[in-house]
Amino acid sequence: MRIRLDPWPVDTFDGQLTLQPFAGLVYSAETERWVALPTRGIPERVRRILVVDGKPRMEARLLLDDEAGTLSVAGFGAYVVGAVDLCPHGSRRAELQGVRARRVLAYSGDHRLEPARLSPRNPHSGRLEYQPHPFSGAQVEGARAKVQRLMLDDEQALSADLASPLPLDETDPDALPETLVLQDGPVRVGEAGRAVVGYVKTLHTDYLGADRIGLLSELKPGERTPILRFTVGDRGEGHAGGGREQRFTWYVRLCDPPFYQHPLAGVMRLEMHAPEDVDFVPRGVQDIADLSGALLCRLASKAHKDPRAPQNLIPTAALEQAMTRAMGSSELVTRRIRAHLAGQYGTAVVA
Template sequence: MRIRLDPWPIDTFEGQLTLKPFAGLVFDVETDAWRAIPTKGIPQALREVLVVDGKPRMEARLLLDDAAGELHLAAFGAYVVGAVSLCPHGTRQAELRGVRARRVLAYSADAPLEPARLSPRNPHTGVLEYEPHAFDGRQVEGPRAKVQRLMLDDEQALSQEFASAMPLEEGDADALPDTLVLQDGPVRLGRGGSAVVGYVKTLHTDYLGADRIGLLSELKCGERTPILRFRVGDRGGQVSEAEGREQRFTWYVRLCDAPFYQHPLAGIMRLEMHAPEDSAFVPRAVQGVADLSGALLQKLGSKLHKDARAPQNLIPTAALEHAMSRSMGNLDLVTRRIRTHLVQQGVVA
């Protein structure tokens, strides 16, 4: 028995690798030859790359009791989304774009709340305004899930705002986008037709199967697998109503060699893009993005001595996370403002 190390730090929510088999169908669309495909480098036509990410935060949990004595859940929360714009050819410095913080008062749908405006003692420190958003049910994770959902929606809107249009029809010319967006996590439901690539840092779902996954260990730096297609929500004969209509292209890229003490899939990242419904072909623009992805991600991958989640936690993402944390403010000070507000409103006995 050989023992290998999962490279991600133990204090993260889960490891980098679990590989639960995908229950649905996965189709070959680029080639029937299951082999490594080398990167073709970054073409001059690609002028801008933006890395989009978001960061949620829960700031205070609330319990509300109504006139009938029933308890309801609510919470003060915040999230921020933003992007880092960079030149893939290194001709200019990277810059922050669209960093936007929002504060949310998430509450159970049967306990309506008004917006909360938290005024400071010192007028120079600014007002905290929490916009109410309802969630269904009374689950303890309801407020957190609502903040997360709002953040993902804003991430998608920001990605769509920046990304070039993406021709996805079979007869479209080879039109590589001039602006490409890398979005942390899978691409969101809906809003296809834009040059948005979801990059998935963890390998929790196995889309390849035992007869194909071995290629991932053999990939050299910058190489990728052929492009595959699958349907989101496919459970092997049962497709969820909300997700089953969505198609995805996906492929794997190696960012760097795995150290000898880590599992052989360390350094691998999965990418995905929207696909036309039941397409048996790969649009030329999508193939062009896949061909440059290895060279691009090698440049953006972080180093282990600087980031414990290297190389999948991209260098621009780490810089963006610091900016997003600053935009939400110090959590201890915010929590103090919330306590003061509740006392002033006379809602604390």
């Protein structure tokens, strides 16, 4: 018996030890030879890399009751979406873009709520304004889900706005974009036609099967698998619907894992949109896959700096810290919410 360590911290939401088989079909898109492919470096044509991420936070759960005595649930929440703008060739300093907090009053029921403006006693503390957003259902976690949905929508819009268009021709020599967006998590439905790459840090779904997955443990840093193709939501034969959108996917190794970690440590899955009903990989997607190993190895974090290394990229960690600062202290925000409610419905308290 061999014992291997899951490299992610135990307080992380989920580890990387279990893989659920993908129920649908996965096709070879680039080559039928299932072998490791080397990186080809980062061409000079690629001038900007933007790493996009978002961070949600619930700040208070609320119970609403109207004149008729009907109860419904709500919540104060916040989220931040932003980007790190960097040069892959190191010719300029990285910069943060668009990192600011949006605050949400998510509510259920038939209420018509106005924005909640929390004004502090000290004007230098700033005013917190929560914009109302309804959600359907009456679940306590509905408010959290609404904040998450708003964050993902803004994240998608930011990625699409920043990324270069991506031609979907098979042989276009100018298909490689000047601006490439790395988006934390899978790409979203409706992002096709832009140079957006989703990077999945934690592997939960097995898209490879027993005959292919062994290659992942053999990859050297910077090497990748051939590109595969699947359909989002495909549940296999016998299920109606047939999935939603098609994706290209491939795997890259960022570093060699220590001998005591499981063999998939240091492997990241990448994902891009695939055009419908074609049997080729567009030249732009091919070129991005070819440079992905060199790029991600350059951005990979180190274990002595980040417990989620190497998959939690250095720009991602910096962006997470900036987003946390933008939302402010959760303890102070909670006090402001209590003071606001007390001032509206009871005896005012000092914020």
